[in-house]
Amino acid sequence: MENKLTKKWYAIYTKPRWEKKIDSVLIRKGIESWCPLQKVERQWSDRKKIVEEPLFKSYVFVRIDDTERSKVLMTDGALNFVYYLGKPAVIKDEEVENIKLYLAEKDARITIISDEGFSSGDLVKVNYGVFMDQEGTVVRGGKKKVYVQLQGLGQVMIVEFPATFLTVK
Incomplete structure (x- = not known):
């Protein structure tokens, strides 16, 4: 318990x-x-x-x-x-730690948008950096962007990655 x-x-x-x-x-x-x-x-x-x-x-x-x-x-x-x-x-503690680690990186940029109205795309896995081994969903226009959803927040975090950091699941 x-x-x-x-x-x-x-x-x-x-x-x-x-x-x-x-x-x-x-x-x-x-x-x-x-x-x-x-x-x-x-x-x-x-x-x-x-x-x-x-x-x-x-x-x-x-x-x-x-x-x-x-x-x-x-x-x-x-x-x-x-x-x-x-x-x-x-x-989750890991989600908070991942955000803290990413924000500590030089030139870190995160854009926050509401998750309403998005349809899911290809599932990808991040192969490099503080988000390594995280899975996310690629959205339109995004060879460089991965959505990582924070559970229960109703928010989606967009993190820019070079396409070479990602593989399709």
């Missing part, structure tokens, strides 16, 4: 543009929190600037046990847990 005090990763919905603020408040509360950020170039009328933006809009990840759920939800700006099949969606 599973221990209720075992810490697991969950995703929480946040108010729009509150991701970084909620992440820092949760950390100050003693909760293990992670708001994945990536550097993005933004154009202003007079200059370009590199800024860090949340990878997942309106999402923050927390690693908690069952007793800490209410502490998370009592955080200003935290709206609710992401649910899957009627329960807060548990995110």
Whole structure:
């Protein structure tokens, strides 16, 4: 039987543009929190600037046990847990680690889109890099892109790979 005090990763919905603020408040509360950020170039009328933006809009990840759920939800700006099949969606440790490893790579670029409206294509296996041995689905226009779905998030992560990194399953 599973221990209720075992810490697991969950995703929480946040108010729009509150991701970084909620992440820092949760950390100050003693909760293990992670708001994945990536550097993005933004154009202003007079200059370009590199800024860090949340990878997942309106999402923050927390690693908690069952007793800490209410502490998370009592955080200003935290709206609710992401649910899957009627329960807060548990995110696998390996998925979180893979994202962390990939974001640590030089020039890492990930684009997030909703998984609604996509039909599945060829199943592929990644043969190189931090996503090695992961399977994904290739979509239209994509000799270079593989979709890696994060279970229960309703999100698809698009990671660009050279076609030589992939083999069809």
